[in-house]
Amino acid sequence: MSHPHANPVLRTSPHLRTAPPVPVIMRNVVYALLPVCAFSVFQFGLSVFALLAVCTGVCVLTEHALCRLAGKPSTAGDWSAVITGLLLALCLPPGFPLWMAAVGAFVGIAVGKAFFGGLGFNVMNPALVGRAFAQAAFTVPMTTWVPYLTKGRFTEFIPSSLTPPFLQPLPITDWLAQAAPDGFSGATPLALWKFEQVATDSVDLMLGTSAGSAGETSALLILVCGLYLVARRMMDWRITFSILLTAGGVSGIFYMVNPAVYPHPLFTLCSGGLMLGAVFMATDMVASPVTPKGVWIYGALIGFVTIIIRLFGGLNEGVMYAILLGNACSPLISAVTQPRIYGAVKKKGAA
Amino acid sequence: MSSGWQRLLDPAFWLRGTFPHGIHPEENKHFTAHKPIQRFPFPPRLVLPLSQHTGAPSVPVVHPGQEVVRGEPVAKAAGFVSVPLHAPATGVIRRIELMPTVKGPRTPCILLDVYPGDSQETRFYQERDIDAMSRQELLQAVQDTGLVGLGGAAFPTHVKLAPPKDHTVHTVLINGCECEPFLTTDHRVMIEQTDYLIKGTQIFMQALGAKRAIIGTEDNKLDAVEAIRAKLPADGSIEVKAVRTKYPQGAEKMLAKALMDVEIPSGGYPSAVGLAVFNATSTAQLGELLPTSRGLIERVVTITGPGVERPGNYLVALGTPLRFILDELGFRGTAQHLIMGGPMMGGAVASLDVPITKGCGGILVLTERDTQGQISKAAHPCISCGQCLDACPMLLNPSQLGKLAYKHRYQEMAEDWHLNDCFECGACSYVCPSSIPLVQYFRIAKSNNREQQAKAKAS
Numbered sequence: 001m002s003h004p005h006a007n008p009v010l011r012t013s014p015h016l017r018t019a020p021p022v023p024v025i026m027r028n029v030v031y032a033l034l035p036v037c038a039f040s041v042f043q044f045g046l047s048v049f050a051l052l053a054v055c056t057g058v059c060v061l062t063e064h065a066l067c068r069l070a071g072k073p074s075t076a077g078d079w080s081a082v083i084t085g086l087l088l089a090l091c092l093p094p095g096f097p098l099w100m101a102a103v104g105a106f107v108g109i110a111v112g113k114a115f116f117g118g119l120g121f122n123v124m125n126p127a128l129v130g131r132a133f134a135q136a137a138f139t140v141p142m143t144t145w146v147p148y149l150t151k152g153r154f155t156e157f158i159p160s161s162l163t164p165p166f167l168q169p170l171p172i173t174d175w176l177a178q179a180a181p182d183g184f185s186g187a188t189p190l191a192l193w194k195f196e197q198v199a200t201d202s203v204d205l206m207l208g209t210s211a212g213s214a215g216e217t218s219a220l221l222i223l224v225c226g227l228y229l230v231a232r233r234m235m236d237w238r239i240t241f242s243i244l245l246t247a248g249g250v251s252g253i254f255y256m257v258n259p260a261v262y263p264h265p266l267f268t269l270c271s272g273g274l275m276l277g278a279v280f281m282a283t284d285m286v287a288s289p290v291t292p293k294g295v296w297i298y299g300a301l302i303g304f305v306t307i308i309i310r311l312f313g314g315l316n317e318g319v320m321y322a323i324l325l326g327n328a329c330s331p332l333i334s335a336v337t338q339p340r341i342y343g344a345v346k347k348k349g350a351a
Numbered sequence: 352m353s354s355g356w357q358r359l360l361d362p363a364f365w366l367r368g369t370f371p372h373g374i375h376p377e378e379n380k381h382f383t384a385h386k387p388i389q390r391f392p393f394p395p396r397l398v399l400p401l402s403q404h405t406g407a408p409s410v411p412v413v414h415p416g417q418e419v420v421r422g423e424p425v426a427k428a429a430g431f432v433s434v435p436l437h438a439p440a441t442g443v444i445r446r447i448e449l450m451p452t453v454k455g456p457r458t459p460c461i462l463l464d465v466y467p468g469d470s471q472e473t474r475f476y477q478e479r480d481i482d483a484m485s486r487q488e489l490l491q492a493v494q495d496t497g498l499v500g501l502g503g504a505a506f507p508t509h510v511k512l513a514p515p516k517d518h519t520v521h522t523v524l525i526n527g528c529e530c531e532p533f534l535t536t537d538h539r540v541m542i543e544q545t546d547y548l549i550k551g552t553q554i555f556m557q558a559l560g561a562k563r564a565i566i567g568t569e570d571n572k573l574d575a576v577e578a579i580r581a582k583l584p585a586d587g588s589i590e591v592k593a594v595r596t597k598y599p600q601g602a603e604k605m606l607a608k609a610l611m612d613v614e615i616p617s618g619g620y621p622s623a624v625g626l627a628v629f630n631a632t633s634t635a636q637l638g639e640l641l642p643t644s645r646g647l648i649e650r651v652v653t654i655t656g657p658g659v660e661r662p663g664n665y666l667v668a669l670g671t672p673l674r675f676i677l678d679e680l681g682f683r684g685t686a687q688h689l690i691m692g693g694p695m696m697g698g699a700v701a702s703l704d705v706p707i708t709k710g711c712g713g714i715l716v717l718t719e720r721d722t723q724g725q726i727s728k729a730a731h732p733c734i735s736c737g738q739c740l741d742a743c744p745m746l747l748n749p750s751q752l753g754k755l756a757y758k759h760r761y762q763e764m765a766e767d768w769h770l771n772d773c774f775e776c777g778a779c780s781y782v783c784p785s786s787i788p789l790v791q792y793f794r795i796a797k798s799n800n801r802e803q804q805a806k807a808k809a810s
Contacts, residue, residue: 012791014777015694015717016376016532019738019784022731078731120732120785236737290737290750339746341769342604343614 022119025234026079032225033086033280040215044094044146045153047161054098056085058105059126066114080119084108087127087280090215091273091320092134095146095158095172099165104134124327125284128320135320141169145188145211150179188212190272193263194316205270212272219270226279235283238292242299243278243306244269250307262311274306277319287327294330294337301333302326358570358596367570368609369595373744374778376532376598376695378571382655382662383535388543390666392679393440393471397670399425399461400452403708404499405506406432411461417444422475422645425461434497434507437475437646439668440465451702453691453711460706463670476643481554486512489558496640497647497709502526502537502601502630503692505710508637511629512558514622520559524610524621525552527568527575527631528594528601531693534713536651537631539664541568541575544635545582551629551638552589559627564589566631567610569596598695599776603628605744617772632712652707654680658688658716667707673714674703682716690715695777731785739779739789745772749779749789756792761799770796 020028041049064076075081088105108130113122135142146158160169188211189200205219215222229235248269254262268274282288282302289298302322309318358364402408409426419425419438426436442465449457465471484492494509514520525548529537541548552564568575570593579591594600594609604615606628613624621628636647648669655662660681667676673689689700691711739749747769755764764770770793779789 012699012788012794013690013692013694013696013775014780014790015690015697015699015715017781017783017786018376019782019786021786022734022784025736025784118732120734285734285736288735288737290735290740290748292737292740295737338748339740341617341747341772342608342745343617343619343772345616345618 020234022080023078026083028232028234029083029229029280030079030086032229033083033090035225036090036215036218036222036276037086039218039221040090040094043148043153044158045150046156047153047158048089048094050098050157050161051092051094051096051101052086052089054101055089055092055105056082058102059085059088059109062106062109063114063118066110067118070114072118075118078119081109084113084126084130087125087276088130090276091127091131091213091281093142093145093213095144095160095169096134096141097138097163097169098161099163100134100138100141100169103137104130106130107133120286122286123331124324125281125287128281128324128327131320132324144169144172146172146176147179148211152179188272188316189267190310190316193267193271194310199263199267200271205267216273216276219275222275222279235279236285236288236295238295239283239288239299240278242296243274243282243303246300246303247274247278247307248303250304251311254307254311268307268310272310272317273319277306277323278302281319282323282326284327287330289330289334289337291334291337291339293339294333297333297337298326298330301329363593364570364595367593367595368612369597370600370605370608370744372742372746372778373597373599373605374742374781375596376781378596379532379655380535380538380571382533383653383664384538386535386539386663388539388651388664388666391668391671391676393465393668394671394675395465395467396445396672397439397442397463397465397668398450398452398672398704398706399436399439399463399670400450400454400706400708401426401436401459401461402452402454403436403505403669403710404434405504406430406434406510408459409433409436411447413444413461415444415446418442419444419463420475421469421471422473422648424646425463428494432507432510434494434499434509435646436461437497437648438463439648439670440471441469442466450704450706452705453698453700453708456701473645473648476645479642479644481557481642484557486558486560489554492641492644493554493558493637495644495646496637498633498637498640499647499709500630501633501636501650501709501712502529503696503710503712505708508629508633511627512555514559514620514627518620518622519625520561520622520627521563521625522611522627523552523555523559523561523564524603524606524626524628525555525564525566525631525634526601526603526606526628527566527572528606529572529631530569530596530598530601531695531697531713532598533655533715534653534693535655535664536653536712537568538572538575540632540635540651541566541572542578544639545578547635547638548579548631549582549584549589549638550642551634551636553584554637554641555627555629555634556588561627562588565610566591567594567606568592568631569594569600571596598778599744602744602774602776604774617769647709650707650709650712652711653713654716655713656716656718658682658684658718669709670706672704672706673700676707676714677703677716684716688717690717695781696775730787733785733787736784738782738784742778742782744776744778745769745774747773749773749793752796753779753787753789753792756789756796761796762803764793764796765800770800773797 063081067074112126112129192198251268252265305322407429445462450460498508690697
């Protein structure tokens with residue numbers, strides 16, 4: 001054709017798109033995690049700051065290196081590896097040796113994500129894969145807790161953090177004696193309750209004035225940060241709601257049956273990693289079901305399994321395994337909860 | 352969402368019908384919603400494609416050099432699923448040749464040179480008594496008007512008046528939703544041609560033997576609801592109802608759900624549940640044309656968008672080339688800024704020489720910036736966020752369909768994942784944060800399946 005506007009660019013409908021692209025969603029999740037991280041640093045000091053930095057750094061580098069190795073363009077810039085790093089750090093004990101954290105971060109991204117094909121193809125939440133690996137490989141440091149709000153937390157590391165690579169963690173007994181002269185049992189509220197039948201005040205749990213993993217401690221703050229994502233429509237509130245509802249409901253039933261043995265539901269909801277898991281981990285879009293009905297079932301499964309592990313399992317905390325189990329079940333849940341389509345008619349032969 | 356959340360405060364909002372899922376794109380109707388329909392000047396030459404409708408192309412009944420009068424038939428229907436074509440202006444037939452249209456670069460068209468000095472009054476008409484006509488006569492009369500679905504589908508209207516023998520239509524739905532952003536054609540027609548709209552509705556009811564009709568429109572057009580309510584016949588046979596503004600409310604399946612709370616069965620016709628659905632502008636056209644046995648020669652087109660200086664609702668003669676329209680309106684860009692129809696389902700334009708056809712209700716002119724952004728956006732892998740499932744009005748699983756399409760498992764998409772229930776509204780692509788071209792995938796899958804089926808039949 002000879003007219004001056006030959007060779008047009010042809011596009012097909014729809015010509016409108018306003019959805020925020022994936023990196024923007026991921027970046028906003030990072031924003032939402034930052035207050036939780038900041039609070040954790042405030043509580044536990046330098047060690048947690050280093051832990052966050054190491055985990056995030058290793059995750060991003062691993063993502064970048066493995067993409068290069070696979071001959072694909074690097075996806076390190078899409079912020080999803082940053083989320084993995086932050087989440088992993090937040091669910092480790094504050095004094096966790098940094099070299100072990102680095103190994104956990106590497107495993108999380110490599111085994112939990114890259115081996116499956118990268119973002120969009122991972123079966124489970126990479127941060128939890130990293131944590132599960134750490135729990136299996138480094139059992140003792142994974143259960144060594146430190147007191148919160150110690151005096152010198154901004155000027156010195158918790159000694160175990162700086163353990164040289166491939167060595168057992170440095171002992172923290174001397175440090176503990178100095179940091180917490182009044183004595184520190186070395187147990188989290190969940191462990192206290194489970195093994196010593198000592199209940200921690202729910203208000204303390206909500207505000208985060210208690211021991212625990214780096215970011216597992218202030219239930220209220222985590223909830224507020226989650227609400228930001230919900231308001232921006234970047235998080236599926238149904239999953240969080242379903243988990244909390246089921247966990248609260250199931251533990252409520254047990255509490256009503258025997259309040260002396262079983263904890264109050266509010267304690268259940270605010271303790272341990274339940275809030276962090278329900279808000280930031282179970283809602284990992286990739287590893288949760290896609291169907292509207294499926295997300296409710298998925299949430300209920302996680303909430304239920306968490307409580308069963310907590311009350312009857314050998315561990316005092318079950319959120320991680322509950323979510324990993326939920327992740328593993330996601331494809332199945334999606335498959336059996338396909339929506340009934342508009343105007344569905346029975347398949348030929350059935351009618 | 353120009354008037355988004357305030358609507359929720361209105362108690363009437365909660366009583367309005369709707370359908371599950373769907374999306375809320377920015378409406379952008381403010382460019383033209385308040386502008387009365389204006390007649391557009393005639394171009395020196397009209398290009399009349401023989402195929403402006405779904406079905407067999409019309410057959411020319413004129414020859415080059417022949418003079419025609421505005422409204423005179425220039426092509427006849429080729430069979431039942433086809434319609435005739437009428438001269439939009441008084442002039443002389445120049446040639447019949449291949450020209451670029453929206454259907455392709457070379458499609459047969461009648462070229463008509465318009466007499467510049469003519470008054471362009473429609474002299475080709477004849478009054479008739481509709482009440483005395485039988486249903487069969489009405490059906491023939493509707494076909495003779497050359498009317499097709501003016502909402503964009505361009506399906507011959509009379510074919511819908513002949514439902515399968517075992518179906519009885521009890522209710523006629525008039526679709527004035529116009530859920531596509533930017534477009535205001537139906538809106539203006541409902542306000543300005545209310546009498547024709549009611550007349551057309553009654554003709555449809557008579558032709559189908561239906562006792563009842565509902566005119567449905569989205570609640571961003573409550574002025575149209577008022578205008579129609581004032582003119583409704585006293586016997587209560589016709590109602591007007593507002594439904595919630597949500598895309599794609601204008602799809603007939605969504606309208607049936609919102610107004611009647613019924614679902615049109617998968618792969619079936621609306622008549623299977625006793626319904627017949629017609630576009631509001633088509634209905635008003637019928638009300639105008641049929642009583643005087645005239646043919647469809649012009650239509651209202653919304654010419655709008657950030658790239659055009661004088662957006663408006665124009666009554667344009669069929670066959671008017673885009674170039675003529677855009678020159679008149681002071682547009683100096685290229686075809687790549689143009690969309691024929693709305694932004695969600697409309698088609699890109701390959702050339703400014705394509706003419707306005709019966710199915711074209713809007714021309715959207717985007718700016719350089721709008722189009723650049725669309726092209727450069729990179730796609731990411733599906734992150735299974737599930738947004739598309741929450742958007743799909745047919746309650747399909749676009750995420751899964753997209754993954755299968757990526758692996759070219761087209762057969763499986765149709766057999767197990769209801770590919771053929773997708774009517775390509777684009778809601779899934781619209782919400783996808785990974786910018787996966789889902790609708791485009793589905794079109795490829797469907798056409799691939801059609802080819803495979805044709806091959807299977809042939810062998």
